[in-house]
Amino acid sequence: MFPIFIRATSLTNSEWGVCIALGASPLLVSILLKLTPESWLSKVKLDKIVDENRDMSDNAILKKYD
Secondary structure, eight states, X not given: OOHHXXXXXXXXXXXXXXXXXXXXXXXXXXXXXXXXXXXXXXXXXXXHHHHHHXXXXXXXXXXXXX
């Protein structure tokens, strides 16, 4: 609208492609994670990390504010 004030230039096709690819990458990663079977997580041992994060009963910071 006001390219004189903000010194805007138009993007090339390759720059648009890079922007779309970078913007779509979190969507693709989330789709892959949602399609990953839970049995694979037990092989990678990620389920233990998730369970540790859910248990906040012995958190020192939370005890301080109780």
